[in-house]
Amino acid sequence: MSTLLQLKNVNSFYGEAHILHNLSLEINSGEVVSLLGRNGVGKTTTLKTIMGMVKVDGDVIFNEGNISGVPANIIAKKGIGYVPEERRIFPSLTVKENLLVGVYQKGEWGLREIYELFPVLEKRQNSMGTMLSGGEQQMLAIARCLMTNPKLILLDEPCEGLAPVIVQELERAIAKLKDKHVTILLAEQSLRLSKTLANRHYILSKGEVCFEGNSNELFSDEAVLVKYLGVS
Ligand SMILES: Nc1ncnc2c1ncn2[C@@H]1O[C@H](COP(=O)(O)OP(=O)(O)O)[C@@H](O)[C@H]1O
Ligand SMILES: [Mg+2]
Numbered sequence: 001m002s003t004l005l006q007l008k009n010v011n012s013f014y015g016e017a018h019i020l021h022n023l024s025l026e027i028n029s030g031e032v033v034s035l036l037g038r039n040g041v042g043k044t045t046t047l048k049t050i051m052g053m054v055k056v057d058g059d060v061i062f063n064e065g066n067i068s069g070v071p072a073n074i075i076a077k078k079g080i081g082y083v084p085e086e087r088r089i090f091p092s093l094t095v096k097e098n099l100l101v102g103v104y105q106k107g108e109w110g111l112r113e114i115y116e117l118f119p120v121l122e123k124r125q126n127s128m129g130t131m132l133s134g135g136e137q138q139m140l141a142i143a144r145c146l147m148t149n150p151k152l153i154l155l156d157e158p159c160e161g162l163a164p165v166i167v168q169e170l171e172r173a174i175a176k177l178k179d180k181h182v183t184i185l186l187a188e189q190s191l192r193l194s195k196t197l198a199n200r201h202y203i204l205s206k207g208e209v210c211f212e213g214n215s216n217e218l219f220s221d222e223a224v225l226v227k228y229l230g231v232s
Contacts, residue, residue: 001028003061004152004183005050005080010058010068012042012049012207019045019054020207027152030181032174034194036229037204043187044085046204047154050185051075051082063151079105081150085157087141091129095121098129098140099147107149108180114143117173135166139173146177153177156187171196191229195219203228 005027012020020042027033035043048054050062052072060068067075076082089098099114099121115122118139124132132140138158145153158174159167174197177184188194194201201218203211211224218224225231 001030003027004029004063005185006059006061007046007050008059008061010049010056010060012045013055013057014045015055018207020049022058023049023204023207023209025202025209025212027183027185029151029183031200032178032184032186032198034198034201035185035187035204036189036191036194036201038228038230039189041204042207043189043204044156045207047082047084047156047185047187050154051080076148076150077105079149079151080154081145081148081152082154083141083145083156083158085160087137089129089132089137089140089144093129094126095129095132095140096125098144102144103147105149109146109149111147114146117146117176118143133166135162135169138162138166138170142170142173146182152183152185154185154187157189158186159190159193167192191225191231 003026007023007025010020010023035046037043045054049056050060052070052075056068058068059066062078062080099111120136121139121143124136159170171193178197186198200214202209205228210228
């Protein structure tokens with residue numbers, strides 16, 4: 001497997017606030033990797049670091065090029081798709097328009113493939129963004145990201161605040177992406193999605209990696225689960 005993304009001793013800052021400390025992680029092509037940890041440990045900051053949205057010191061290597069310090073729009077064009085927690089769909093555009101605005105890279109994912117993955121988006125293709133439920137908005141946000149045919153997708157707590165039946169639907173969709181060998185970094189607080197979807201895991205605590213391992217290593221390490229994830 002080839003390394004698609006590598007962070008080497010990365011430090012990230014919001015102004016003077018030093019949030020990530022010597023963070024190193026890597027993702028191989030085709031992997032789903034989870035980034036776990038309680039609220040406030042730096043998961044979102046890690047995704048923003050990769051995306052070039054915070055001040056970074058250290059190396060962020062993507063597809064063999066150093067993207068540390070590169071502007072976010074350029075990083076997006078290089079093939080990293082970001083689905084932020086707040087989704088940011090366009091409320092005054094229809095579902096279909098939302099899907100078509102972001103297309104700047106043709107490839108495997110087009111409207112047909114998106115509607116196959118999320119049939120509800122086809123049914124609602126002419127509905128305005130404002131009319132969508134939280135779950136539909138999340139599907140649309142993921143779908144819009146896929147439409148750019150990214151090489152790597154950063155997903156920030158995709159199931160946060162959604163009803164269990166929607167969570168199941170999203171879980172199925174992300175599992176299908178995994179089957180298609182889409183490379184995903186999944187930031188999550190809950191273990192549920194990480195357990196079913198990811199092969200490898202990083203846990204953050206106070207902006208540092210405090211655990212790294214595969215699913216067997218993680219789920220057999222009760223001390224780590226209790227200490228860093230509050231699992232009892
Ligand atoms: N824009 C910001 N300015 C200053 N501090 C921030 C900002 N955003 C987040 N932080 C701080 O950075 C730390 C990590 O936050 P975040 O990456 O959002 O954590 P998580 O996603 O794991 O909940 C927290 O202490 C948070 O208060
Ligand atoms: Mg977060």
